Amino acid sequence: MMKRLALIALFLIPASSLFSQEYPLAAGSPHGIFIFLSNRFPSNGYIQVARSTGNKNRQDLIATIEMPKNLDDLTDRIQTYEALFSDLGHYSDSDIRKMWDFMQVNTVIDTLPPVNYPVMLLAAGTAYLDQDAEPGVKYTYTITYYRSGKISDTKKTNTVSLPPETNLPVPVYHSKNADTRKIYIDWQVDENPYLYSFRVYRRQNMAGDFEKVNVERGFYNKGDSLFLVMNDRTTSPRTVYEYYIEPLDRLANAGKPSSTVVVSGFSRNDIPVIRRFDVSKGSEDHAIRLFWKFINRDLVRSISIYRSEIYDSAYTKIAEVPPADSVFIDHVPGAMENYYYYLVLQGIMNKSYPSARVGGHAVNLSPPAPPAQVAAVPVDGGVKIFWKHENPVVTGYYIYRDQGYNDSLRQASGLIPASMELMSYIDSSSSLDGNHVYHYAVAAVNDGYQLSDLSAVVAARPGKTTGVISPSNLHGGYIDEHVMLVWDDMNPQDEYLAGYHVYRKTPTTSFERIDKDLILFNTNTFSDTTVTPGTEYDYAVASLDESGSESPLSSSLNVKVPGHPDRPEPVFNLRLIRGSGAIILTWPPESADSTSTIRIFRYEPGGQPAQIGEVGGDSFSYQDQTVVKGRLYFYFLLVADQKGNLSVAGNKAEMRY
Secondary structure: OOOOOEEOOOOOOOHHHHOOOOOOEEEEEOOEEEEEOOOEOOOOEEEEEEEEEOOOOOOEEEEEEOOOOOHHHHHHHHHHHHOOOHHHOOOOHHHHHHHHHHHHHOOEOOOOOOOOHHHHHHHHOOEEEEOOOOEOOOEEEEEEEEEOOEEEEEEEOOOEOEOOOOOOOOOEEEEEEEOOOOEEEEEEEEOOOOEEEEEEEEEEOOOOOOEEOOOEEEEEEEOOEEEEEEEEOOOOOOOEEEEEEEEEEOOOOEOOOOOOEEEEOOOHHHOOOEEEEEEEEOOOOOEEEEEEEEOOHHHEEEEEEEEEOOOOOOOEEEEEEOOOOOEEEEEOOOOOOEEEEEEEEEEOOOEOOOOOOEEEEOOOOOOOOOOEEEEEEEEEOEEEEEEEOOOOOEEEEEEEEOOOOOOOOEEOOOOEEOOOOEEEEEEOOOOOOOOOOEEEEEEEEEOOOOEOOOOOOEEEOOEOOOOOOOOOOOEEEEEOOEEEEEOOOOHHHOOOEEEEEEEEEOOOOOOEEOOOOOEEOOOOEEEEOOOOOOOEEEEEEEEEEOOOOEOOOOOOEEEEOOOOOOOOOOOOOOEEEEEOOEEEEEOOOOOOOOOOEEEEEEEOOOOOOEEEEEEEOOOOEEEEOOOOOOOEEEEEEEEEOOOOOEOOOOOOEEEEO
């Protein structure tokens, strides 16, 4: 079946390859820098190790190496270093005795078969492990050899640093075999002069962390390939194991691990089978009850449940439940529909055969809740009703409406299919009258054909054009520095009157609305406090109904606001020009007489106006050279006469410099 195996003490490198190197040699290891000193035992002398870092000339003596003095000394050394390199082999008492006997009759270590290669060299005094070396630091070692108390030679090692790098082959899974007593796996690698051993890691039943395990290890050669072998005799039946190995070089530096191999201790007789599977109506709407039985629950990790609306295909997994369960309530998305099911038992390694397929039928006998957040607004030609679609079992809606006289609600639409979160419907019936307010409600129907109660009632007036009567008999005049306007109350003539808008113009302008908010229908007066002395105005008023329609303007009223006798006329038509390093203000020539002065005021948003300059009345420009780029400025002018009387402010002008 396979080649003869070398197990337990794994040694993959031929002896000639181990010692075909120049001495001394420094190499990284997981526990420090390993220094190969010599292949000769220091039997009649000793070896000193000095260390230097980087390019420094300073050398620090760090060790003096001698040959073991006796068998006990050798044993102590082996036990000390085996704790560091335990993955590479273990010395028995017999192995230690053989090594001691070999050292008594030989001068070189080359032909001594290693049980644990780095431990053998360290214990024999032919190598040294610098455990104080720090990662990232470059080290060079000076090795001095002493014989009979005199220096026989001095050599330097190569420069080396931690952590070490490896170039070991990645093991590739080849084959496996399992029975009730053991699990066998082998991995294939290319021949490599530095591959020495490997570690084995294992995990049980696809859960938890991988742990290093002490199992039988070995190798065999076949053709140009090397096969790494593992025999695990600590396994249990009906258990799933995962393994991977980590190759090691001769100093226990690890290479890249293999991929994971999964091995099962199951037979086909261990695959659980569903013995009974059936369905019944659930205990509530939109529910189907599934129940089942099977044996060998200890071999099952979970139960997968699959469902489709088609018997032959399109099954999807809807749930995974523990093996202790025997009942599952499926809350299906629709009622009055057929659903089909099957089960699969998920074993630790193997799935069961799919169960038989069974079908079930769900109902829905509970009426849905009425729609929420209903609203109605006028739109061109009718009324648009909005509501929220929040219940997934609702399939559609009906609209109910009265006849515009606050009478009983009647169905006004066919079934409106549920399609989006915010539903809407436009009632554009030709029977709608733009002068009436209509009341609406919405009812929902679910997949069990159950109808809800009506929603909250909302009202709206259709967006159909109706004639709006203009206000009549507009009259008034200038009183106490404001213009007072009065017109006839239009409520008796239009029951849907909502209010009024007031418009104003000067002889050189067009009518513009001057009220900030709608003047409500129960008010038919308006006070204009924004007039300017010495100005002539025309006023007009328009009516608005509840649909937002606005009447034509009323007949206009002309009002002349007298000028202030003690104040100069204000300066209007102030304009701003962006200049080089300044904002230039200009106004019409002869805006003030030569005996007056014009004061220039400026402010920024949120600030208070401040005077920044003053020019004669015959001037018509000013340069503001104190502006800052990017800021917004507002300007206005005041005229002062010889008596110190000030005009009101003219127009305001703004500019961002």
